[in-house]
Amino acid sequence: SQQGEEDPQALSIQEGENATMNCSYKTSINNLQWYRQNSGRGLVHLILIRSNEREKHSGRLRVTLDTSKKSSSLLITASRAADTASYFCATGLRGYSSASKIIFGSGTRLSIRP
Amino acid sequence: GAVVSQHPSRVICKSGTSVKIECRSLDFQATTMFWYRQFPKQSLMLMATSNEGSKATYEQGVEKDKFLINHASLTLSTLTVTSAHPEDSSFYICSAGTSGGWNEQFFGPGTRLTVL
Numbered sequence: 315s316q317q318g319e320e321d322p323q324a325l326s327i328q329e330g331e332n333a334t335m336n337c338s339y340k341t342s343i344n345n346l347q348w349y350r351q352n353s354g355r356g357l358v359h360l361i362l363i364r365s366n367e368r369e370k371h372s373g374r375l376r377v378t379l380d381t382s383k384k385s386s387s388l389l390i391t392a393s394r395a396a397d398t399a400s401y402f403c404a405t406g407l408r409g410y411s412s413a414s415k416i417i418f419g420s421g422t423r424l425s426i427r428p
Numbered sequence: 429g430a431v432v433s434q435h436p437s438r439v440i441c442k443s444g445t446s447v448k449i450e451c452r453s454l455d456f457q458a459t460t461m462f463w464y465r466q467f468p469k470q471s472l473m474l475m476a477t478s479n480e481g482s483k484a485t486y487e488q489g490v491e492k493d494k495f496l497i498n499h500a501s502l503t504l505s506t507l508t509v510t511s512a513h514p515e516d517s518s519f520y521i522c523s524a525g526t527s528g529g530w531n532e533q534f535f536g537p538g539t540r541l542t543v544l
Contacts, residue, residue, distance in 0.1 A: 345532075356521065356537035357472075402471060406533070415462060416523070416533055418472040 318403050318419030326425040333390040335422040337403030338383075344414055345406040346379055348388050350399045351421075357402075360388075390424075398426045430456045432524050434536035441512055442544055449507045449539045451522030457502035458524030462533065463495070466519040478505050512543045 318339040327333055337346070348360040363370045363379045363386070370377045376389040390397055403419040431454040441447050451461055460479050464472040476497050478484040484497035496508040505524075509516055519540055525533040 349535075354519075354540075357535045359535070362532065414525075415474055415477055417474060418464075421471045 318405055318417065320401075320403060320419040320422045322422060323420065324423045324425070326427060327393060328427050329393060329395055331393055333393050333397070333424055333426075335388045335401055335403075335424070337386045337388070337419050339386075339403075339405045339417075339419070340384065341405075341407065343381070343405045343407060346377075346386050347404045347406065347416070348375075348377060348386075349402045349404060349418075351402065352399045360401075393424075393426045395426050395428055397424060399424060430454075430524070430534040432458075432522065432534045432536040434520075434522055434539050436539060437537060438540045438542075440542045440544065443513055444511055446508055446510045447512055447541060449509075449520055449522075449541075451505045451507070451524065451536050453503045453524040453534070456524075456526065456534075458505075458526065459502065460525050461499055461505035462523045462525070463497060463505075463507050464521045464523070466521060466538075472521060475507075509541065512541070514543045517541055517543045 318337050321336045345364045347362045349357045351357050361372050361377050363377050374391045379386045400421045400423050402421045404416045406416050407414045433452045435450045463475045465475050466472045474487050475490045476484045476486045478497045478499035480499050480502050486492045499505040519538050521538040523533040523535045
C-alpha cells in the first residue's frame with residue numbers, strides 16, 4: 315500500500331521557472347524524505363526533514379512539512395533541464411526498536427522544457 | 429553518506445528459473461534491510477522488511493514462498509525470486525537502515541530483472 319499521494323502527477327515547466335510538488339500522507343511519521351529518480355535508474359536522496367522540523371533548504375531545494383495537515387512540499391527554484399526526473403516523497407514511520415519502514419508516494423514526473 | 433550495493437545490476441533469465449539478488453551495506457552495519465519492487469512508470473512498493481537473524485516480514489499481497497529473503501549478517505541480505513515468470517520482471521531496490529534515532533535508510537542502485 316502507499317502512504318503518500320503526490321500532486322501533481324505530472325508537471326511540465328519552462329527552464330528557469332520554479333517547480334512545486336506536494337505530498338500528502340495518512341499516518342504519524344518520524345521523518346519525510348524526498349528522492350529523485352531518473353528514468354530506469356536508482357534513487358537519489360535529496361533531503362530529509364524530521365517530524366519536528368518545519369522547513370529545510372538544500373541548494374535550490376526547499377522542503378516544508380506541516381504535520382498538522384500531514385503534508386509536505388518540495389520547491390525547486392530556477393529549474394534546469396537536468397532536473398527532469400520523477401520525484402517521490404517517502405514517509406518514515408514511527409518506531410525505535412528497529413529501523414522503521416519507508417513508504418513511498420505515487421510520484422511526480424517533472425519535465426523541464428528548454 | 430552510507431553506501432549500499434546491489435548485485436547484479438541487471439539480470440535476464442528464462443521463465444521457471446530462480447534468481448538471487450544481493451544487497452550489501454558497505455560501510456555500516458544494517459540492522460534492517462528492506463526490499464522494494466518498482467514496475468515501469470510506477471512508484472516503489474515495499475515488499476518486505478528483514479531484520480538480521482530473524483524471519484522477514486512481508487507486506488500484504490507479497491508471496492513469501494516466491495520471494496525468499498535471507499538476512500544472514502548485518503551487511504548482507506538476499507532476495508531470491510523463485511520460479512520466476514514474466515510478470516515478475518521489474519526493478520528491485522533494497523535499502524538498509526539502522527535502529528534508533530531518525531531511522532534513515534540508504535538505498536541500493538537497484539536490479540533490473542527481465543524474465544523471458
